[in-house]
Amino acid sequence: MSIGIIGAGNIGAAFARALARNGIAATIANSRGPETLGELSAELAPHLTAATITEAASADIVLVAVPWSKLPAALSGLPHWAGRIVIDANNPIEAPLFKPAELGGRLSSEIVADLVPGARLVKAFNHLFANLVSGDPKAEGGNRVLFYSGDDIEAKSQVADIITRLGFAGVDLGPLKVGGALTQFPGGPLAALNLVKFG
Numbered sequence: 001m002s003i004g005i006i007g008a009g010n011i012g013a014a015f016a017r018a019l020a021r022n023g024i025a026a027t028i029a030n031s032r033g034p035e036t037l038g039e040l041s042a043e044l045a046p047h048l049t050a051a052t053i054t055e056a057a058s059a060d061i062v063l064v065a066v067p068w069s070k071l072p073a074a075l076s077g078l079p080h081w082a083g084r085i086v087i088d089a090n091n092p093i094e095a096p097l098f099k100p101a102e103l104g105g106r107l108s109s110e111i112v113a114d115l116v117p118g119a120r121l122v123k124a125f126n127h128l129f130a131n132l133v134s135g136d137p138k139a140e141g142g143n144r145v146l147f148y149s150g151d152d153i154e155a156k157s158q159v160a161d162i163i164t165r166l167g168f169a170g171v172d173l174g175p176l177k178v179g180g181a182l183t184q185f186p187g188g189p190l191a192a193l194n195l196v197k198f199g
């Protein structure tokens, strides 16, 4: 099972660091090309490989972490997703204005799903600050909670497996309609909560 990452900023790099710390390989891409990712790939060698967007998107599981307004450009012109898994780590708001995006009454993940036709989308890694994604998930004698949700049970179980391998306590919030609404930022009541699960 291969892992790709589109977006190498706060969240993409945090996910890459968490993977590398656990010996899990991944490819990562940004908008400027693999040659601009030398520092990060050197830091996380041999686990992380800088790649083009098309290469990262060809992995079995692809985490997407790109500023909201850049998602259409980042995900355009890619081959059909053909059932591969996309982890939607995005929120519909971005620096520097932090003005919530206009979603027309839809969930942000429903809009992202339209940008990745044929993918099985799982929402995860969007509700914690990046330093908590890359940091030690053991805290207060328990394990940091990482919520996930989605409509495809098998895709969710593969993402849950990664979450567990990274040392987080994965909590399945059910279908996208439920979990997306609970964790989306802004507005979701579970967004930005840093919780620990014991036992």
Ligand SMILES: NC(=O)c1ccc[n+]([C@@H]2O[C@H](COP(=O)([O-])OP(=O)(O)OC[C@H]3O[C@@H](n4cnc5c(N)ncnc54)[C@H](OP(=O)(O)O)[C@@H]3O)[C@@H](O)[C@H]2O)c1
Pocket (backbone or CB within 6 Å): 006, 007, 008, 009, 010, 011, 012, 029, 030, 031, 032, 033, 053, 064, 065, 066, 067, 068, 070, 073, 074, 075, 089, 090, 091, 092, 093, 094, 125, 126, 127, 128, 129, 130, 131
């Ligand atoms: N920051 C957090 O703590 C946090 C927490 C939860 C969720 N999120 C969500 O995660 C997403 C990313 O946030 P971030 O803070 O990681 O952003 P960021 O630090 O600004 O990084 C954005 C990354 O996206 C890449 N990118 C931009 N346009 C692209 C394109 N057309 N094609 C490919 N890559 C492109 C950038 O590459 P270049 O630098 O080469 O342009 C950069 O690597 C957002 O949706 C945000 O809401 C962030």
